[in-house]
Amino acid sequence: MSASDFFLNVSIWRVICVGVIGTLAVGNLAWMMRRRGVRDGFTRKLNHFGLSILSAAMLFGLPDEIFVPTSIATSLCVIIIYAWSSLSKNQYIAAVIASNVRDRDLPNGNFFVFLPLVSGQLTTYTALAIVNPLYAKIAFCAMGLGDGLAEPIGMRFGKRQYTVKDVFWRVRNTKSIEGSSAVFAVSFAACGIGLILSSSVDVVTTLALSLGFALTMTGVEATAPRGMDNMLIVGTGAAFLHFLAG
Known part of the structure; x- marks a missing residue:
């Protein structure tokens, strides 16, 4: 073009x-x-x-x-x-x-708004250019909807919390089983629906890929350094589907 x-x-x-x-x-x-x-x-x-x-x-x-x-x-x-x-x-x-801007990100609040915004968008552009656009769309849904629900659900319903070491910023990030479950559920649904609508693979393969994708996205969201989750979810998700779904 x-x-x-x-x-x-x-x-x-x-x-x-x-x-x-x-x-x-x-x-x-x-x-x-x-x-x-x-x-x-x-x-x-x-x-x-x-x-x-x-x-x-x-x-x-x-x-x-x-x-x-x-x-x-x-x-x-x-x-x-x-x-x-x-x-x-x-x-x-x-x-x-x-x-x-979140209070816990001050005095660098704007930085932690633009870091995930810009890096996530650039990764999405790259995925759209390199892999099947369907895979970029599915990864975007895992990031936009799954990660978008994780924190609010964790804050509202999170009773079982855990902490993960942030190796980049050298702090510990607090997560919850409930928030991580939201990432898993949305990622599984997005992958399954996307693959079914595209009719690219059979039902058993779709379920297996959706399960693997959801587990991967949940792990990435839980362990990503602060501000880098958008980029890592989209990039890892698109790469996962590219190499395993073909």
């Missing part, structure tokens, strides 16, 4: 709906909840989960030749909005970043 064809295949209205309207709407909703006392882990993941759901609903049904350029354009738009938000004094624009 030439550069001109790439840009011509971008669905502009979808980019605006997800990248501009969606980002600002979800960010302001999350900030309103934050100001009313909702914990920062919930509001941060509302942004993560909400944009992932909106992206999947608006983009995943498109043919690959439209899906890929539109997804990339949408991701770039989201990053631009977040960058604008980090500099803006307008309360509605600034709310996007404010609703994403």
Whole structure:
């Protein structure tokens, strides 16, 4: 595909709906909840989960030749909005970043917003370019929906907690069995549904791949260094399916 064809295949209205309207709407909703006392882990993941759901609903049904350029354009738009938000004094624009920053990440709150955002998007672009786009979509769902639910579920229902050493930042990250179970369930469902709809493998193989994929994604989410989980989930998930599903 030439550069001109790439840009011509971008669905502009979808980019605006997800990248501009969606980002600002979800960010302001999350900030309103934050100001009313909702914990920062919930509001941060509302942004993560909400944009992932909106992206999947608006983009995943498109043919690959439209899906890929539109997804990339949408991701770039989201990053631009977040960058604008980090500099803006307008309360509605600034709310996007404010609703994403966790108190435990201060004084480097913005850094821990942009690190997973940018690294996750770049890894998604790479996966879309290198492997079957279906595998990138499944890995994106594990990251966007599974990881997006893990922290809120862990905070609300997490009774069985455990800690994992973060070898990169040299701290210990607290996880929960309940949160990790959410990653497993969503990853298993995303892989199974994606493979079944594509009719690429038989039922037994689909179940085996889905189980292996879900276990892998759960392990990656649990052990990933802070801020690097988006990148590692998408990259590992896409690679897993590429090498094992063919």
